[in-house]
Amino acid sequence: MAKTAAGTPTAARKPARTATAPKQPAVTAAGGGPAVTTAPVSGPGVTTPTGDGPTGGGPAVTAAGGSGAAGPAVHGEGPLEVAVSPGVDAADRERLLAGTHHSPHSVLGAHPVPGGVAFRVFRPYALSVTLVTGDLRAELHADGQGFFSGLLPLRDVPAYRLEVAYEGTVQQTDDAYRFLPALGELDLHLIGEGRHEQLWKALGAEPMTHQGVTGTRFAVWAPNARGVRVAGAFNFWDGTGHPMRSLGSSGVWELFVPGVGEGELYKFDITRPDGSHTLRADPMARRTEAPPATSSVVHASHHEWDDAEWMARRADRPAHDAPFSVYEIHLPSWRPGLTYRRLAEQLPSYVRDLGFTHVELMPVAEHPFGGSWGYQVTGFYAPTARLGTPDDFKFLIDALHRAGIGVLMDWVPAHFPRDAWALAEFDGRPLYEHADPLRAAHPDWGTLEFDFGRREVRNFLVANAVYWCEEFHIDGLRVDAVASMLYLDYSREPGQWTPNEHGGRENLDAVAFLQEMNATVYRRAPGVVTVAEESTAWDGVTRATHHRGPSGFGGLGFGLKWNMGWMHDSLQYMSHDPVHRRYHHHEMTFSMAYAYSENYVLPISHDEVVHGKGSLVSKMPGDWWQQRANLRAYLGFMWSHPGKQLLFMGQEFAQGAEWSEAHGPDWWLLDPAYGAEADHRGVRDLVRDLNAVYRATPALWERDVHPDGFEWIVGDAADDNVLAFLRRDASGSPLLAVSHLAPVVRADYRVGVPDDVPAWAEVLNTDAGRYGGSDVVRPDPVKPEPQPWHGRPASIRLTLPPLATVWLRPA
Incomplete structure (x- = not known):
């Protein structure tokens, strides 16, 4: 028997005739539905x-x-x-109309x-x-x-x-x-276990061809919802006709909508447990509208990567044993008005010219309030639409990689804002936040803390970390506000927090989350580094997760940690007038007492140049010449101190005003018409040379986390305001760094040195005239004398420039 295209059996083709079917009795459906209706x-x-x-x-x-x-x-x-x-039937009708049909x-x-x-x-x-x-x-x-x-x-x-x-x-x-569900049993099992490491491929909006039909599969985790519907531009923002189905006990709701493709706007219409409705952006949205609009956007990537060479070699050397000099950037204000693609034309060449190995991007995940600088995230899986599409952002990262520059990004898993269209009480009850209001409310920022003990929430965040590394080729995550996650009593008074099961103040759920995140990222993305902004003395931030320390906890598993103590102490010292610095000398030396307790980054970040703190150069005492000289000397000390370096944009050319996200760096200061040659351009040229010598000198980075890479020559010359030390590479080859932080010239200053170096040559002097200094430099090598000094068998006599750092290497 032949079949039509639809698969219905037919008689052999003959002239069509009207047929009368046998009469069938009307039957009322269970539940009071209408009588039998046979279609014309x-x-x-x-x-x-x-x-x-x-x-x-x-x-x-x-x-x-x-x-x-x-x-x-x-x-x-x-x-x-x-x-x-x-x-x-009537019951189903009522539930469908109310949006409560599962x-x-x-x-x-x-x-x-x-x-x-x-x-x-x-x-x-x-x-x-x-x-x-x-x-x-x-x-x-x-x-x-x-x-x-x-x-x-x-x-x-x-x-x-x-x-x-x-x-x-x-x-x-x-x-x-x-259509059958477009989400597999394995996906649901992994979601239920909290172990779906590519969660963004299972939840959210995924354009696809399903059962031969093109459309978009929508899926969202909302276990407390009585019903979920998809609303968008394609149904005039009325989700009534697009209810989603609940997939068992997973808490996931799913619907494949034919004909909906890339670029469509959508949200989820969620029926709360009390029957009320809330319209929510997709937590897994990979693209959003540009703020202040809040809709999610159906997205599929079409970017073709051209950074295979970079990706193939980025895991050759771990970050803590490699040159690692970071330029921190707030993308929207670096040069205001530039899109991701316009930034790709300018940023890589600027950073490469200055010699930084990496950029660190302040948070790029979508956030509604620009004044938060990205630290109050609502779209954890979407780059901010203010500067372009996700593929545009990939284009920028690709360009940086082709220029030989690694890309770190700030990642904010500690908290999220309370916006009524985002994550807060997402399905009518606390979901992403902790159910205990005392645990949920962040006391400092008016935001909500994630419930790190809930496996699905932990999965949401761990997969998010993997997402940026795998989908956007991010080379590192700087994790914001780690201390606020680790302590139950963070910024809380007695009575405002509950001890953990052992009676302590440690947030055991957060510890487990950070360990899982780090272990997963390092396993899935070779060559990526995670960096903790952690401001306390928590033991083992950069220790492997399987190694337990004296506290009994395993390490958190980070690759690097910001050295907030060094930053605070050294800036405090530099802020003093040189005549008083002798009383604060320990502020420059104390960091070496704990320098090898973690793998450190020395951060001069955006936090130090905003909110009345002034720019870096404005923290320095003295007149304008002395301020710049102090800054140059400080940068020379910073680049030679054990640890990696991070410098915020604008500080590389001694911007006088503190940073404002409204207008960004004062680029006009580099214009020669403003006398910038000796002032701001000089500091920028110093930063360029610091990076060039740093990258070419393994002694400055190869043994950063090993005590045998550092030796004090003189650390107690408080009355002279002098610090001198050796850095050594893996073969023992040294670099001698001498910082003189007094505004006088000291002639014939004797410094002890090893006796196995025939002569020392000056390779960098922050007082050089081309940097805006007084040009007290030594062009010729200096030979050691057989006079022991500073506990060394030989010594050299130097003329120390005022407010300057000098680097010398074996000639």
């Missing part, structure tokens, strides 16, 4: 009912092209069973029933719905309130489409409720 059907070889069928039945329809002669009915292997009502696919769509196949469609505001399958067309009965139904005497469910008529327009589309 047109098409060759179809059994159609007569017009005197049940109430609501359509009249007999002449098959397409027919002349009214009778034709054969559809024959099966036996008589049709007693038909049932195809309509949606299984709309079990009601809507096509379902084999006694008497044929029942078709049920829910299209609010539609005037009519016609079912189209192959050559067949069947107008469904309007049951009211946007419901349409019909019973076709078919043996199997055909492939079909819907033709929906609205006021002034007709749309033809596939029925979203004829």
